[in-house]
Amino acid sequence: MKTLITLLSLLASAALLHAQADPTSRSWNQPVEPYRIVGNLYYVGASDITSYLITTPEGHILLDGGFVETAPIIEASIKKLGFKLEDVKILLSSHAHFDHVGGLAELKRVTGAKFAAMDRDAPLLARGGKGDFLFGDKDPFPPIQADRILHDGDTVTLGGTTLTAHLTPGHTMGNTTWTMKAKEGDRTYDVVFAASTTVLPGVRLTNNPKYPEIAEDYAKTFRVLKSLPCDVFLGSHASFFDGLGKADRLRKGAKENPFVDPQGYKDYVARGERKYLEQVRAERAKP
Numbered sequence: 001m002k003t004l005i006t007l008l009s010l011l012a013s014a015a016l017l018h019a020q021a022d023p024t025s026r027s028w029n030q031p032v033e034p035y036r037i038v039g040n041l042y043y044v045g046a047s048d049i050t051s052y053l054i055t056t057p058e059g060h061i062l063l064d065g066g067f068v069e070t071a072p073i074i075e076a077s078i079k080k081l082g083f084k085l086e087d088v089k090i091l092l093s094s095h096a097h098f099d100h101v102g103g104l105a106e107l108k109r110v111t112g113a114k115f116a117a118m119d120r121d122a123p124l125l126a127r128g129g130k131g132d133f134l135f136g137d138k139d140p141f142p143p144i145q146a147d148r149i150l151h152d153g154d155t156v157t158l159g160g161t162t163l164t165a166h167l168t169p170g171h172t173m174g175n176t177t178w179t180m181k182a183k184e185g186d187r188t189y190d191v192v193f194a195a196s197t198t199v200l201p202g203v204r205l206t207n208n209p210k211y212p213e214i215a216e217d218y219a220k221t222f223r224v225l226k227s228l229p230c231d232v233f234l235g236s237h238a239s240f241f242d243g244l245g246k247a248d249r250l251r252k253g254a255k256e257n258p259f260v261d262p263q264g265y266k267d268y269v270a271r272g273e274r275k276y277l278e279q280v281r282a283e284r285a286k287p
Helices: 002-020 023-028 068-080 104-111 122-126 214-227 243-251 262-285
Strands: 035-038 041-043 052-056 059-063 088-092 114-118 148-150 155-158 161-167 176-184 187-194 232-235
Touching (some): 035 176, 035 232, 035 243, 059 155, 059 161, 068 104, 088 104, 088 155, 114 122, 161 214, 187 262, 214 262
Parallel strands (some): 059 088, 187 232
Antiparallel strands (some): 035 041, 041 052, 155 161, 161 176, 176 187
C-alpha cells in the first residue's frame, strides 16, 4: 500500500510539474477570490480555469477540477465561502482535457463525491487522458473512473437543483455543455456553462482519420448551443465570458448582475461557429 501511495504521489507530482512548466498554464491558474455568481451558484476556480460550486440543502455539486495544481485552490475557495468539502456529493466535468479534469481525482478523494461523466469522454477520463485523438499520451492527468455514465440530455439532480448535460462534441468527443436554472429573489435565470468550441492547433476538421466525424460533431454543437436559452453565460475558461472583469464589477457593487449576459453568449457561439466554418472552407480549398 505504501508503495502504491508513493507511486500515485509521484505521478501527481509529474503532472503538476508539467502544468507549472508551461507559462500559459501558470497564467490560467492564478488564485482568485471565490464569489457568488447568482442564486446558489458560486465561482471556486482559478483566474482562467473555471470551477463552479452549486450548493443545495442536501449537499453540493462541483463542476470541473482544473489542473492537478488547481485542486488546492478549489478546496480553499470552497472553505473560504463557508462550505464543507465533505458536503460535495457530485463531481461533474465539461471535457476531458488535463486543464479541466486534472484535479478531479484528488477532489473525489477529499470529498468522497460520486463522479458523473459523458459516455464519450468517460473512457478517456478512465485512461488519464492517454490515447487522446489530438494529444495522444502527451498530456496525461490522474485517471478518474466515472461512477455514473451520462448520455446526451441526462440530468443530475440534488437538493432541488437540476443540471442537464448537453453533448456538444468536437473539442473533445464527449465535450459537455451544462445548463441549470438559478433562482434569486423573484427571478429565475437560465444558466449555460458553455463547453469549449475552440478548434485546437493541429486539429483537422476534414479527412481526420482519428476523428472522422469531427466536422459533423462541431456542426451539431453549434446547433445545440444556438438552441439553448441563456441569461447567465459561463464556460470552462473565464476568458470565454470575461469572468475576471465581470467578477470585478460584481465586487464593486454593479447595479445589474454583469453575469446576466445573453448577448455575450450569442456572440461567443457566433465567433466559434465563424472560426469553425472558416477552417472547414480553408481545408476543403486545399488539394
